[in-house]
Amino acid sequence: MATGDLALGQVEGAISVCERVTNDFSINVATVNGSGSQSANSVLLKSIFGMGVPVSGKNLFPSNIAGLPTWYTIRASKDGYVARKRESEVLVALNPETAKQDVLDLPAGGVAIYEEKLNLNQYRDDVVFYPVPFDAITAAVCPEAKLSKLVRNMVYVGVVAQLLSIDLSVVENGLRKQFAKKVKVFELNYGAVKAGFDYATEKLTKHDPYVIERMNQTAGKIIIDGNAAAGMGALFAGVTVVAWYPITPSTSVVEATTDLLKKFRVTPEGKATFAVIQAEDELAAIGMVLGAGWAGARSMTATSGPGISLMAEFSGLGYYAEIPGVIFDVQRTGPSTGMPTRTSQADLLSVAFLSHGDTKHIVLLPGSVKECYELGYKAFDLAERLQTPIFVLSDLDLGMNNWMSEPFEYPTTPLDRGKVLTKEDLDRLGGFARYRDVDGDAIGWRTLPGTDHPKAAYFTRGSGHNDAEGYTEKPDEYVEVMERLSRKFENARKLVPGPVTVKDGTSKIGILAYGSTDFALQESLDQVKKEYGTSVDYMRIRAYPFAHEIHDFVASHERVYVVEQDRDAQLASLLKLDLPADQVVKLRSILHYNGLPLDARTITEEFATREGL
Amino acid sequence: MATATPTPKVNHIGLPVLDYRGGKTTLCAGCGHNAISERIIDAMFEMGVQPERVMKMSGIGCSSKSPAYFMSRAHSFNSVHGRMPSVSTGAILANHTMKMLGVSGDGDTASIGMGQFVHLLRRNLPMIYIIEDNGVYGLTKGQFSATADIGSKLKTGVINDLPAIDTCALAIQLGATFVGRSFSGDKRQLLSMLKAAIAHKGTVMLDVISPCVTFNDHEGSTKSYKFMQENDEPINEIGFVASFDEIDVDYGSGEVYEVEMHDGSNLRLRKLHEDYDPTDKANAVRTLMESQLNDEILTGVFYIDTQKPTFIDHLNIVDEPLGTLPESVTRPPKSALDALMTSLQ
Numbered sequence: 020m021a022t023g024d025l026a027l028g029q030v031e032g033a034i035s036v037c038e039r040v041t042n043d044f045s046i047n048v049a050t051v052n053g054s055g056s057q058s059a060n061s062v063l064l065k066s067i068f069g070m071g072v073p074v075s076g077k078n079l080f081p082s083n084i085a086g087l088p089t090w091y092t093i094r095a096s097k098d099g100y101v102a103r104k105r106e107s108e109v110l111v112a113l114n115p116e117t118a119k120q121d122v123l124d125l126p127a128g129g130v131a132i133y134e135e136k137l138n139l140n141q142y143r144d145d146v147v148f149y150p151v152p153f154d155a156i157t158a159a160v161c162p163e164a165k166l167s168k169l170v171r172n173m174v175y176v177g178v179v180a181q182l183l184s185i186d187l188s189v190v191e192n193g194l195r196k197q198f199a200k201k202v203k204v205f206e207l208n209y210g211a212v213k214a215g216f217d218y219a220t221e222k223l224t225k226h227d228p229y230v231i232e233r234m235n236q237t238a239g240k241i242i243i244d245g246n247a248a249a250g251m252g253a254l255f256a257g258v259t260v261v262a263w264y265p266i267t268p269s270t271s272v273v274e275a276t277t278d279l280l281k282k283f284r285v286t287p288e289g290k291a292t293f294a295v296i297q298a299e300d301e302l303a304a305i306g307m308v309l310g311a312g313w314a315g316a317r318s319m320t321a322t323s324g325p326g327i328s329l330m331a332e333f334s335g336l337g338y339y340a341e342i343p344g345v346i347f348d349v350q351r352t353g354p355s356t357g358m359p360t361r362t363s364q365a366d367l368l369s370v371a372f373l374s375h376g377d378t379k380h381i382v383l384l385p386g387s388v389k390e391c392y393e394l395g396y397k398a399f400d401l402a403e404r405l406q407t408p409i410f411v412l413s414d415l416d417l418g419m420n421n422w423m424s425e426p427f428e429y430p431t432t433p434l435d436r437g438k439v440l441t442k443e444d445l446d447r448l449g450g451f452a453r454y455r456d457v458d459g460d461a462i463g464w465r466t467l468p469g470t471d472h473p474k475a476a477y478f479t480r481g482s483g484h485n486d487a488e489g490y491t492e493k494p495d496e497y498v499e500v501m502e503r504l505s506r507k508f509e510n511a512r513k514l515v516p517g518p519v520t521v522k523d524g525t526s527k528i529g530i531l532a533y534g535s536t537d538f539a540l541q542e543s544l545d546q547v548k549k550e551y552g553t554s555v556d557y558m559r560i561r562a563y564p565f566a567h568e569i570h571d572f573v574a575s576h577e578r579v580y581v582v583e584q585d586r587d588a589q590l591a592s593l594l595k596l597d598l599p600a601d602q603v604v605k606l607r608s609i610l611h612y613n614g615l616p617l618d619a620r621t622i623t624e625e626f627a628t629r630e631g632l
Numbered sequence: 633m634a635t636a637t638p639t640p641k642v643n644h645i646g647l648p649v650l651d652y653r654g655g656k657t658t659l660c661a662g663c664g665h666n667a668i669s670e671r672i673i674d675a676m677f678e679m680g681v682q683p684e685r686v687m688k689m690s691g692i693g694c695s696s697k698s699p700a701y702f703m704s705r706a707h708s709f710n711s712v713h714g715r716m717p718s719v720s721t722g723a724i725l726a727n728h729t730m731k732m733l734g735v736s737g738d739g740d741t742a743s744i745g746m747g748q749f750v751h752l753l754r755r756n757l758p759m760i761y762i763i764e765d766n767g768v769y770g771l772t773k774g775q776f777s778a779t780a781d782i783g784s785k786l787k788t789g790v791i792n793d794l795p796a797i798d799t800c801a802l803a804i805q806l807g808a809t810f811v812g813r814s815f816s817g818d819k820r821q822l823l824s825m826l827k828a829a830i831a832h833k834g835t836v837m838l839d840v841i842s843p844c845v846t847f848n849d850h851e852g853s854t855k856s857y858k859f860m861q862e863n864d865e866p867i868n869e870i871g872f873v874a875s876f877d878e879i880d881v882d883y884g885s886g887e888v889y890e891v892e893m894h895d896g897s898n899l900r901l902r903k904l905h906e907d908y909d910p911t912d913k914a915n916a917v918r919t920l921m922e923s924q925l926n927d928e929i930l931t932g933v934f935y936i937d938t939q940k941p942t943f944i945d946h947l948n949i950v951d952e953p954l955g956t957l958p959e960s961v962t963r964p965p966k967s968a969l970d971a972l973m974t975s976l977q
Contacts, residue, residue: 284964309719313709469730473705
């Protein structure tokens with residue numbers, strides 16, 4: 020019997036399909052990296068999205084080119100939860116090496132779609148098995164051996180689509196979009212999808228409860244990863260100089276930026292209004308960023324932990340000599356090389372104080388792909404307004420995974436190029452002192468090289484200087500500049516993006532978090548409410564230095580949990596440095612740092628234990 | 633009636649040499665670096681470079697302080713140790729209409745800065761890169777640097793047992809397009825070399841032996857005034873005729889290598905070594921390697937290539953400085969964002 024029309028309530032073998040699980044489960048696709056599974060995974064993700072069902076995708080991949088295990092999980096959630104879920108109910112087992120363990124990891128009642136030669140059905144009797152002769156199906160639609168490895172993955176998309184009741188037409192649309200202009204590639208791949216779909220229709224009998232049903236929850240929404248979103252932020256910030264050194268997981272920030280610049284920033288004469296330089300290392304990348312920022316460009320780099328360490332010395336120069344620049348740090352686990360393809364939030368403290376000798380930095384903390392874009396372009400305004408390097412802290416989960424989002428909005432304010440004196444200003448003023456606080460905002464005026472005035476030039480140095488940029492070793496002159504820098508940092512509290520109060524109740528308990536923690540935390544708050552009847556207030560921090568509202572939030576709660584993805588409670592530590600002593604005792608930490616994206620259940624369990632719920 | 637004060641001599645853009653001066657030097661009296669600063673002033677003045685059109689770059693060390701001692705009307709960036717190349721790269725990308733002159737030292741270049749130095753050369757970044765080369769670390773009181781010759785002796789009697797890095801041979805091999813060596817004590821040669829450097833379009837790498845009077849000017853040093861006066865062996869004599877000069881010097885044919893510079897100036901290299909061709913890269917490197925084996929200190933213009941595209945040429949950027957492009961050029965319109973959003977739905 021064909022499966023698509025399986026009636027509800029019908030019992031197949033040992034497992035009942037009485038209770039359908041609709042639009043609320045995860046699919047785990049286990050493959051080998053380098054097998055081209057990314058396209059297939061992406062098509063499946065976008066097909067569920069095309070069915071109007073909220074969806075998110077996560078790539079758990081090795082630091083390797085080809086041959087090691089990779090898992091891609093796709094979560095469909097009618098309630099719109101997009102964080103990782105601990106368990107995946109539906110397994111597509113395409114990697115013989117991990118197949119046995121993958122099956123053993125399935126929850127009872129789960130589903131395993133697998134290459135039939137692997138005989139996985141011997142390992143469990145509480146799982147629904149769908150054996151599929153992937154190799155045979157692939158060989159039939161793709162005689163060319165070279166391509167079969169890639170096409171094989173599309174066969175699974177067809178099988179899964181059929182078993183989960185995803186419309187074939189939706190898959191077709193997704194595939195067409197994926198291979199936009201490559202008609203032959205589309206045809207080959209669609210042939211494979213269709214073959215998988217047809218095989219499932221003819222040979223498999225549905226006896227599991229998981230189905231995708233059409234909804235209307237994704238209309239008007241987009242799917243994008245945080246790094247591509249950050250690239251768009253840079254584009255609409257009008258970035259002109261990009262200097263970088265490749266490092267996972269930040270590489271795609273610059274790749275996306277470069278693609279966009281090539282598309283939108285080439286004059287009709289074919290000339291570029293930008294420069295992208297692959298530097299020799301991160302030391303050079305940040306040096307170029309500061310050189311460019313000094314000479315008037317909107318400049319940026321993107322890096323991750325090891326690159327941040329290398330950028331330390333120059334970051335101090337940027338802070339002390341007051342040079343704009345934007346540094347995207349897409350965090351991965353440390354210490355040292357750590358796990359390069361696993362996510363983390365453990366760079367916060369080192370970035371906030373990057374470099375020796377009383378250095379501190381402004382750090383923006385995007386909590387969604389939309390904020391990767393928005394804080395991305397705002398970072399350039401802040402860098403030039405405050406004349407200092409601005410760090411944008413994303414992470415691998417936010418940066419490299421696909422997220423659903425509201426479409427991005429066009430900036431509503433013009434570029435803020437900061438306090439720059441022109442030739443005309445100098446004619447009028449007769450001169451200037453580079454580091455003098457003439458406006459009471461702790462920000463001096465600067466000039467750009469090339470300003471055609473004999474008094475325009477000044478001497479930029481990382482050595483001790485007075486307010487007129489002269490070299491100094493005089494205690495009072497040194498202190499004067501350092502004090503002003505401190506005031507500038509203090510003023511930045513009001514200029515950086517303020518926190519977002521996500522749940523504003525009357526609870527005595529508050530939660531503080533930032534970045535990608537938000538996805539799991541929002542779901543966890545619902546779990547806590549539903550399962551324990553407890554309401555919790557939540558404030559999401561979006562920048563360091565901390566806005567005053569964050570102090571108020573802590574002051575207005577009896578205890579405040581700080582949820583973050585690192586071992587050493589770095590956000591809590593930074594808060595402790597900032598809060599009055601009597602408030603510090605209110606803070607307690609919920610920490611997650613095993614490299615996997617945070618899931619709601621982990622927070623809920625820890626919170627319930629700590630609260631004695 | 634009082635006699636009229638004589639009008640100060642001005643250059644062809646109407647500026648007196650005073651407008652090319654800098655702050656008072658704080659380096660030791662007799663330091664070779666001060667002489668180099670003087671020659672930079674002379675060269676910029678004689679070439680009629682507008683001071684506001686120059687960016688002065690440096691790293692860290694005695695040498696890197698010197699941009700404070702010439703051309704106060706030019707923007708200056710004293711960066712971090714060994715990292716002048718990257719800061720310079722960024723700065724010239726932000727405004728490629730500027731002339732850039734960087735001053736580094738042998739420690740700042742050949743030790744801590746080697747990583748960035750070689751990549752600057754490779755890119756043929758349009759800038760003049762001067763190494764004020766004294767073979768020692770001055771600010772930390774006289775340790776050997778990586779350009780100190782093997783067998784040379786510190787004041788304390790310590791002998792250097794490692795070979796020197798020849799920054800000129802390296803620069804030629806890696807892609808600099810104007811490479812020379814001079815001596816701070818040879819006013820004439822250094823001035824001509826600097827003027828030609830200003831007329832050049834790609835990376836100019838000049839290694840200028842600049843004795844450290846405090847830590848490396850004694851018997852046994854190969855970077856002392858005395859040693860240089862006795863061992864300086866020019867490979868060619870540099871004649872430079874700026875594009876705006878009318879006076880011409882006539883050389884006999886066959887003994888002069890003539891190079892037409894980017895700005896229309898003429899560089900005339902009178903051969904002192906038989907048949908030395910400064911456009912032959914392999915021969916230039918071989919000559920330098922041989923001179924090192926023979927304990928000779930060759931000076932002069934070793935290599936020049938006026939045709940090779942610079943890094944800016946490769947990037948194909950607009951004529952205007954990137955840094956000051958208006959928002960209408962740098963921020964795409966709303967329709968661009970809308971199109972992107974549609975493609976992601």
